[in-house]
Amino acid sequence: xxxxxxxxxxxxxxxxxxxxxxxxxxxxxxxxxxxxxxxxxxxxxxxxxxxxxxxxxxxxxxxxxxxxxxxxxxxxxxxxxxxxxxxxxxxxxxxxxxxxxxxxxxxxxxxxxxxxxxxxxxxxxxxxxxxxxxxxxxxxxxxxxxxxxxxxxxxxxxxxxxxxxxxxxxxxxxxxxxxxxxxxxxxxxxxxxxxxxxxxxxxxxxxxxx
Ligand SMILES: Nc1ncnc2c1ncn2[C@@H]1O[C@H](COP(=O)(O)OP(=O)(O)OP(=O)(O)O)[C@@H](O)[C@H]1O
Ligand SMILES: [Mg+2]
Numbered sequence: 001x002x003x004x005x006x007x008x009x010x011x012x013x014x015x016x017x018x019x020x021x022x023x024x025x026x027x028x029x030x031x032x033x034x035x036x037x038x039x040x041x042x043x044x045x046x047x048x049x050x051x052x053x054x055x056x057x058x059x060x061x062x063x064x065x066x067x068x069x070x071x072x073x074x075x076x077x078x079x080x081x082x083x084x085x086x087x088x089x090x091x092x093x094x095x096x097x098x099x100x101x102x103x104x105x106x107x108x109x110x111x112x113x114x115x116x117x118x119x120x121x122x123x124x125x126x127x128x129x130x131x132x133x134x135x136x137x138x139x140x141x142x143x144x145x146x147x148x149x150x151x152x153x154x155x156x157x158x159x160x161x162x163x164x165x166x167x168x169x170x171x172x173x174x175x176x177x178x179x180x181x182x183x184x185x186x187x188x189x190x191x192x193x194x195x196x197x198x199x200x201x202x203x204x205x206x207x208x209x210x
Pocket of ligand 2: 015016017038043080081082
């Protein structure tokens with residue numbers, strides 16, 4: 001079983017977006033992944049409900065953060081973690097994962113909060129000993145802006161690799177509404193977005209197998 005957790009204490013950074021995208025990508029490869037929603041808001045579980053018949057199948061389950069018993073039924077498990085989770089529960093999730101992705105939004109408040117969060121993650125057993133790969137994903141990037149340059153400087157200073165920068169795009173808002181991802185649409189419509197996901201997917205495949 002391969003487990004990938006998408007975490008950040010900061011709300012709205014793109015955890016559910018990255019989690020649903022990775023699930024859809026594994027589904028596209030024929031792996032029938034399990035998307036584990038730890039968020040009481042059930043955003044990713046609801047997103048799975050909105051997926052139309054005919055799209056590659058994603059199974060979903062809502063679990064309590066205090067009782068993280070991962071089912072062993074699926075070879076690929078993606079965990080969507082809520083914002084503001086307690087440190088101990090977060091450490092349990094990190095210990096259950098083979099790879100950890102941390103989406104970060106541009107902006108001084110998000111970057112500062114994410115820096116503190118990453119420093120805490122670095123101290124977790126298993127991460128400290130280098131057994132669990134952690135990577136950062138810049139999200140909602142407005143290309144060519146001062147905000148992007150700031151984010152680049154932030155990402156350069158982070159101890160973990162930055163494996164992708166995803167542009168800010170209306171696409172992600174409508175994809176969330178419609179239960180789809182860039183991996184569900186004709187390549188011609190989403191070519192640029194797909195390019196942005198490539199280095200992240202390579203990192204995942206090297207870490208956990210694809
Ligand atoms: N690259 C992007 N471009 C535009 N909108 C985006 C992008 N990524 C995410 N969004 C939108 O931003 C909002 C927050 O994203 P998302 O729900 O993935 O964050 P989250 O970290 O899961 O939030 P929460 O902490 O509340 O669980 C959503 O409406 C989502 O559709
Ligand atoms: Mg979420």
